[in-house]
Amino acid sequence: MRHYDIVIVGGGIAGMTAGIYARRAGKTVLILESKTQGGQIINTFDVANWPGEETISGVDLIEKIYHQVNKLGVDFEYEEVTGVSQSEEFVSDSVEKRLWNVITDDGEYSCDAIIVATGSNEKKMGVPGEDKYIGRGVSFCATCDGAFYKDKTVVVVGGGNTAFYDALYLVDLCAKVYLVHRRNKFRADNILVDKLKARENVEFVTPFVPSAVKGEKKVTSLVVQSSGIDDDSKLVTVDAITKEIEVDGVFVAVGRTPATEFLKDVVDLDEGGYVKAGEDCKTSAPGVFVAGDCRAKDIRQLVTAASDGAVAATEACRYLG
């Protein structure tokens, strides 16, 4: 079994920044990534809030950081972590710090400390037909897939900023955009709501929730039913109304969920599944640190992910002495 001083789970901005800091501190470092380096930011065409770059594409930014990580001698493997567990063995020269084992879909590693930087994934609607039509009309990224729906009819599901950004992007491309949300009020910023409301080819379907995606070869409709939630967000009893909206595409923007399932018996998670840790990035388990979007915190930005990576790596190095 290969051993590293620090294993980092996740190769996004947080994970790669942690890799840079840990390697520069002289540690042997492995980053494990299940898909591709970069995380969410690869979907962004123009990044305009990364200091030093007026604008840069997410892919170009990631390529630069990935190059830096490689040059420093951080190992990178494309494997999915399925579990971590504490070993019976001790970290060398220690009588209290135990090693950790990291199990992947392709092997197993041991390490002195772990940094979890797995980020989050798009939350699904959880309705029949959704999985079947992913890539055939169900999408989680308007800027990636919007071009397939030029002059067509689509529905956006969600009421937050992402849903409204998606709808505002699609409204310029599509013949018609529906927006389905479980309440009449929206979490999105008022400026976005007002912008979308001003557009003629938008129809709001509230307070409704999706109940099924229907289609043949591709999506043909989204079935929705009344949510029974009033304007004060209270559940009221109403006769259920069901509607079938004929659409070519369904864009899901109902939030994100942290990729922390494999950690649930290892560290304390909050009710949303985010890893509980303060600004020092220390989790409830000794030798396990957390960085980036999967940490319970208020602001999730590229720079705060990078900041977490630096803090987690520094704390991990301090822990190892």
Place this chain on the structure above:
Amino acid sequence: MELLDFYADWCGPCQMMKSVVAEFEKAHPDVTVRSINMDDEEELVEKYGVSSIPCFVVLKDGEEVKREVGVMPLKKLEKLVGV
């Protein structure tokens, strides 16, 4: 065996898959890889019902046997194709 790789120049995840697809081609010369720019090949996009990219469609004797949408490492692409 044939692998169709639907992509677009403006698609970030597709850019990330370029090197993976190139590595795949190099390692498996027996598999025919066709990279299809969705902006230039509307007919094929329609024929295969593609509406999210990157999209990988595996053909055996001209018939679709598997497909996957999104970024993935080389090992997963190989598993998808079955090589």
